[in-house]
Amino acid sequence: MTELERTLSRLGEELDWPPTPDLASSLRARLSAPPARRPGLLPAAGLRSSLALALVALLLLAGTALAALPGVRDAVLELFGLQGAAVERRATLPTPPPERPLDLGTHATLAGARASLGFEPLLPAELGPPDGVYVRRGVPGAELSLTYRSRPGMPRAGTTRVGLLVTEFRGDLAPEYLGKVVGLSATVERPRIDGGRALWIEGAPHFFLYRDPDGNVAESQMRLAQDVLLLERDRLLVRLEGAFGRDRAIALARSLR
Amino acid sequence: MEDRPPTEELVARAKRGDLDAYEEIVRRHQSIAFRTAWLITGSVADAEEAAQDGFLKAHGALARFREGAPLRPWLLTIVANEARNRARSAGRRERLALRVAEERRPGGAVPSPEAALLDSERRDELLTALAGLPDHDRQVIACRYFLDLSEEETAAALGCRRGTVKSRLARALGRLRERVEVADD
Secondary structure, rough: OOOHHHHHHHHHHHOOOOOOHHHHHHHHHHHHHOOHHHOOOOOOOOOOHHHHHHHOOOOOHOOOOOOEEOOOOOOOEEEEHHHHHHHEEEEOOOOOOOOOOOOOOOOHHHHHHHHHOOOOEEEEEEOOOEEEEEEEEEEEEEEEEEEEEEOEEEEEEOOOOEEEEEEEEEEEOOOEEEEEOOOOOOOEEEOOOOOOEEEEEEEOOOOEEEOOOOOOEEEEEEEOOOOEEEEEEEEEEEEEEEEOOOHHHHHHHHOOO | OOOOHHHHHHHHHOOOOOHHHHHHHHHHHHHHHHHHHHHHHOOOOHHHHHHHHHHHHHHHHHHHOOOOOOOOHHHHHHHHHHHHHHHOOOOOOOOOOOOHHHHHHOOOOOOOOOHHHHHHHHHHHHHHHOOOHHHHHHHHHHHHHOOOOOHHHHHHHHHOOHHHHHHHHHHHHHHHHHHHHHHHO
């Protein structure tokens, strides 16, 4: 073995691999399904979604697949992932945290945020300048939040009290930074937006949380969220939250420049 | 030390429909399968789906698995196929983000700041050089040295012959050496 090969082997031991999901438990649950309801080898996203709902009783026995969330001890029924975000479906939601003002980090100007972020921000082109700009540290490349006041077609959301909340961060550098926990009645779809992957979550309030660098979830970082579109755009994970529908959310996502 | 049943026994039991045995097989191989899929897709979500669907497909094909044959290359072939299908259907290529874990970066446990700096520079230089290589080159190097796969397993992961792995690896190392040397100039 040459010096270069030895160095490569050493480097392999030091790489920051993404954490391996608990495939064994989720596979076990899928294989335990009655044959008539078992998914195909490459099931469509919608089929997977309905299958998971049909398997509630079996899956509850499968054990917890992900890191524990405060107040939640039952199994993950379904898992959807994007680079930078993971959405778990569970039968039991955590206890709703007390209502508190939205904590989006430090108020900033757009120019100031641009200078301090590890990425070029994307803005919904059709809405004009944002009404609020915030930067939060604690994630590689930092996190940008933009708020827009309500307007026709974009009513004030009960959870954020603004018309639109846009959040962006480097999903490639923080693969599991943002999490969501949805209950059985929420709809989760996987639309493609201009070829990129996305998740649309609607139908019931769901939990939104951040993981700290050790993967733990602080209670103070959980809150209830309204309808949400998550999408990957190159290295970024972008999150749009509001009280508008799926089509409007996708149109806003398409206008991100 | 925990007394773990050998893989051959688990395979035989899984073939008879023992789900506990197959769950244990998946548990033993999920990390290498997921990482292999991640190297191919560059996406955590796609890698997870590919590994999960690959294991599901492998379960359905267990009856055709030849007893006594090595299981890991067989599983990796199936999972890597799933990963390649996803990478193709994604319509755009994910850029694999290889980086060194923060706790491995220079700190109190290293021999000296100078040595740590050299190590750190060397690592960054190699990662930069690797990022500039074509996908084929980067994948064969990653399979052999980062995942420590055998030639047979690398061939299974990359969907090529064992002989191709040898020649591709030699070329990839040559290109990497050139880039590192150029970077040294």
